Amino acid sequence: MRKGDFIELTIDDLAFGARGVARQDGFVWFVEGGIPGQKVQAVIRRKRKHYGEARIHEIITPGPDQIEAPCPYFGVCGGCQLQHLKYEAQAESKFRQVQELIQRVGHVTDCDFRPIKTAKIQYGYRNKMEFTFSPRRWVIHGLDDEKPVDFALGLHAPGRFDKVIDIDRCLLQSETANQLLVDIKSLICQTGQPSYHIRNHQGFWRFLVFREGMNTQELMVQIITSSQAPEKGDPVFKWLMHKLFWKHLELTSVVHGISNKKAQVAYSDEESVILGDGKLREKIGSCLFEISSNAFFQTNTYQTEVLFDTILELADFSGNEIVYDLYCGTGPIGLYIANHVKQVVGIEVISSAVEDGRRNASLNNLDNIVFIQGDMKHAIHEAAPLIQQYGRADTVILDPPRGGTHPDTIRDLLQWLPPRLIYMSCNPPMLAKDLAELQSAYTVRTVQPVDMFPQTKHIEVVCALQRKE
Numbered sequence: 001m002r003k004g005d006f007i008e009l010t011i012d013d014l015a016f017g018a019r020g021v022a023r024q025d026g027f028v029w030f031v032e033g034g035i036p037g038q039k040v041q042a043v044i045r046r047k048r049k050h051y052g053e054a055r056i057h058e059i060i061t062p063g064p065d066q067i068e069a070p071c072p073y074f075g076v077c078g079g080c081q082l083q084h085l086k087y088e089a090q091a092e093s094k095f096r097q098v099q100e101l102i103q104r105v106g107h108v109t110d111c112d113f114r115p116i117k118t119a120k121i122q123y124g125y126r127n128k129m130e131f132t133f134s135p136r137r138w139v140i141h142g143l144d145d146e147k148p149v150d151f152a153l154g155l156h157a158p159g160r161f162d163k164v165i166d167i168d169r170c171l172l173q174s175e176t177a178n179q180l181l182v183d184i185k186s187l188i189c190q191t192g193q194p195s196y197h198i199r200n201h202q203g204f205w206r207f208l209v210f211r212e213g214m215n216t217q218e219l220m221v222q223i224i225t226s227s228q229a230p231e232k233g234d235p236v237f238k239w240l241m242h243k244l245f246w247k248h249l250e251l252t253s254v255v256h257g258i259s260n261k262k263a264q265v266a267y268s269d270e271e272s273v274i275l276g277d278g279k280l281r282e283k284i285g286s287c288l289f290e291i292s293s294n295a296f297f298q299t300n301t302y303q304t305e306v307l308f309d310t311i312l313e314l315a316d317f318s319g320n321e322i323v324y325d326l327y328c329g330t331g332p333i334g335l336y337i338a339n340h341v342k343q344v345v346g347i348e349v350i351s352s353a354v355e356d357g358r359r360n361a362s363l364n365n366l367d368n369i370v371f372i373q374g375d376m377k378h379a380i381h382e383a384a385p386l387i388q389q390y391g392r393a394d395t396v397i398l399d400p401p402r403g404g405t406h407p408d409t410i411r412d413l414l415q416w417l418p419p420r421l422i423y424m425s426c427n428p429p430m431l432a433k434d435l436a437e438l439q440s441a442y443t444v445r446t447v448q449p450v451d452m453f454p455q456t457k458h459i460e461v462v463c464a465l466q467r468k469e
Contacts (some may be wrong), residue, residue: 001044001047002044002047002051003044003046003047003334004043004044005043005044005122006038006041006042006043006044006057007024007029007041007042007043007044007054008040008041008060009022009024009031009034009039009040009042009387010022010039010040010041010209011031011034011035011036011037011038011039011040011082012036012037013036013093013096013206014035014036014085014097015094015095015097015236016031016033016101016428016429016459017127017459018037018081018096018457019031019032019033019034019083019459020032020034020035020036020454021034022034022042022097025311027051027052027331028050028052029042029052029053029054030051030052030053030054031050031053031054031055031056032045032053032055032056032097033055033056033081033084034056034243035063035065035082035084035085035089036063036065036089036093037061037063037064037065037066038056038059038061038062038063038066038416039059039060039063040056040057040058040059040060040396041056041057041060042055042056042057043056043057046101047399051137051302055082056255062208062445063085063178064086065085065086066084066085066086067084067086068082068083068084069083070083070123070171071083071171072143072168073143073155073165073167075199076157076165077138077154077155077157077158077165077167078141078155078156078157078158078159079102079155079172079456080171080172080455080456081225081455081456081457082281082454082455082456082457083171083455085241087118087122087159087454088118089117090451090454090455091116091451094116094449094451094459095115095116095425095449096446097459098113098116098409098428098449098459098461099113099426099447100431101431101432102428102431102432102435102444102447102461105429105432105433105436106431106434106435106436106439106444107431107435107436108435108439108444108447110316111443111444111446111447112445113447114446114448114449116449116450116451116459117306117310117448117449117450117451118451119300119302119303119305119451119452119454120180120302120316121302121454121456122454123160123171123172123454123455124171124172124173124174124175125172125300125301125302125303125454126172126173126299126300127211127212127214127282127297127300127301128209128210128211128212128299128324129172129173129177129210129211129298130207130208130209130266131148131152131153131154131155131167131181131207131209131210131298132152132153132154132155132156132164132206132207132208132264132266133152133164133188133195133196133203133205133206133207133208134151134152134153134164134195134196134197134198135150135151135152135165135194135197135203136149136152136164136197136454137149137150137151137152137164137165138152138157138160138163138164138165138166140165144166147166147266151166151190151195152164152165152166152195153166153167153181153184153195153208155168155170156455157166158413161198161264162198164201166318167181167184168181168182169181170183171455171459172455173210174212174214175211175345176219176250177210177212177219179206179248180210180219180221180248180251181210183205183244183248184208184221184223184240184244186232187240187243188205189464190238191239193205193229193236194396196226196273198264199261201226201344202228203226203228203395204225204226204228204229205223205225205423206224206225206226206259206266206275207222207223207224207257207259207266207371208221208222208223208224208342209221209222209223209224209266209293210222210255211280211291211293212280213281213282213301214282214301214302215279215282215283215284215301216282216283217250218252218253218280218281218282219248219250219251219252219280220251220252220253220254220255220276220279220280220293221244221251221253221254221256222256222257222266222268222293223237223254223255223256223257224257224258224259224266224268225256225257225258226258226259226260227258227260227270231444233254234255235254237274241254241274241275245275245296251270251275251276251333252275252276252280253273253275253276253277253279253280253414254274254275254276254383255268255269255271255272255273255274255278255293256271256272256273256274257269257293257294258270258271267294268293268294271293271294272415278292278293279291279292279295280299282297284301284304284305284308284332284336285305285308285309285336287332287335287336287360287364288360288363288364289330289332289335289360289363290355290356290359290360290363291330292352293308293331294352295353295356296304296329296330296331296350296353297329297332298332298339298452299452299453300452300453301390301432303451303452304332304452306450307424307450307452307460307462308332309461310339310448310450311333311336311337311397311422312336312337312340312460314422314445314446314448314462314463314464315337315395315397315420315422315464317337317340317341319340319341319342319393319394320341320342320394321341321342321395322341322342322343322392322393322394322395322433323337323341323342323343323344323345323391323393323394323396323397324344324345324346324347324393324395324396324397324399324418325344325345325346325394325397325399326376326379326380326396326397326399326400327345327347327348327376327398327399327400327401328346328347328348328353328371328397328399329350329353329357330348330353330354330356330357330360331346331348331356331357331361331365331369331371332360332362333399334346334369334397334398335356335357335361335364335366335369335423337359337380338361338364338366338368338369339366340405341368341395342368343368343369343370343390343391344368344369345369345372345386345390345393346369346370346371346372347371347372347373347374347376347379348372348373348374349373349374349375349376350373351373353373354373356372357369358371358372360417362468370390372386376400376405376406376408376409377406377409378408379409380409380412380413380416381408381412383416386416388441392418393416393418394418394419394420395418395419395420395422396413396418396420396421396422397421397424398422398423398424398425399424399425400430401418401424402426402427402429402430403427403430404425404427404431404433404434405434407422410434410437410438413438414438414441415469417441417467418467419466419467420433420464420465420466421438421442421464421465422462422463422464422465423435423438423462423463424461424462424463424464425460425461425463426452426458426459426460428459428461431461431463434465435465439467441467441468442465442466442467442468443465443466443467443468444463444465445464445465445466446463446464447461447462447463447465448461448462448463449461
């Protein structure tokens with residue numbers, strides 16, 4: 001069988017990354033968009049020695065948990081992968097994926113695999129959304145055919161940095177943010193300033209970012225442009241904000257960011273505050289967080305409290321522990337647990353995040369948490385001054401970026417050997433790989449998946465590890 005051929009398959013499982021799994025004569029097929037129980041006619045995309053990849057051409061028989069996706073952009077936009085699967089089935093599949101990865105890749109078998117903590121709110125949960133401007137709309141026949149082709153504000157097509165789908169509503173953000181999206185799009189089309197072209201790097205409008213305080217009802221808008229047409233930029237923004245503010249009195253902060261980087265990353269190098277103080281406040285449990293426009297913060301406020309409570313549960317603090325929070329970012333975990341331990345030492349490489357952490361510690365009247373700027377490739381290896389000042393760690397919390405913990409950090413942890421590790425990860429394959437290495441000195445006690453992102457392929461996992469005697 002070759003690329004482009006048709007094949008009839010029955011989907012019997014869901015693999016990590018939300019691809020359906022089908023088996024035929026001992027050969028494994030990964031089917032994009034497939035869900036368990038479906039019988040499909042698929043088109044072969046590529047075939048390897050031990051597996052093949054295909055996409056659905058026609059659904060012959062729907063799966064028992066298949067439902068109608070509520071979003072008109074589903075299947076075209078890359079934001080959601082599982083809207084057509086009942087939520088309970090999504091959660092069950094994610095639990096199985098975590099268990100299989102950690103057992104097969106991490107070689108962890110004898111531990112407490114706990115059922116996934118599901119989300120009560122499955123739509124409208126994102127507190128941050130990033131949209132991209134483009135001077136060329138990706139035309140999808142049958143979807144918004146009447147729209148102009150020379151403007152788009154929306155989300156990227158799956159796997160395409162240069163294709164933007166113009167959208168008017170995303171079901172993962174609030175209705176307030178959706179109405180704001182429509183109004184901003186209409187106003188920007190009236191400015192006469194062109195959208196940024198990713199290939200020739202010409203144009204003004206680049207990104208639109210929303211941040212919402214779900215528990216504080218604050219709302220921040222960040223508009224990122226290039227530095228082109230500076231003589232028109234200020235008048236355009238004044239006019240835009242005047243029109244926008246009187247229609248959306250709920251706006252608490254508006255920031256104009258400038259980025260001339262060629263990469264399609266919604267991060268500004270320069271900023272000016274147009275409205276408010278350029279900060280967003282959010283509350284998790286009893287902690288108040290002040291978040292700057294470029295800072296990272298967990299994107300599901302509701303599940304973040306569940307996640308942080310899971311850390312407290314697995315760590316089982318007595319109140320006398322010294323905790324080192326590695327890759328701490330702006331320090332939300334350390335701030336949340338500070339009242340349950342003796343001392344928290346947060347280590348983070350980004351200076352602005354360290355400043356945010358210190359400001360939030362002061363905001364919450366916490367005097368037992370410090371933030372140290374340091375690169376995790378070297379921080380533990382060079383930790384002697386920290387240990388002399390703050391003491392040796394009883395517990396280390398690891399919350400690395402999606403790429404996983406740096407190999408040097410794993411090496412240093414295995415030399416440092418704190419009694420307990422709490423490893424939190426949004427990338428289960430990398431987590432499993434690191435667990436395989438850490439088991440030379442640690443026993444994996446508990447694995448707890450938490451569903452932070454319903455309707456998507458993403459999974460968060462918290463693991464508790466105990467040093468071997």
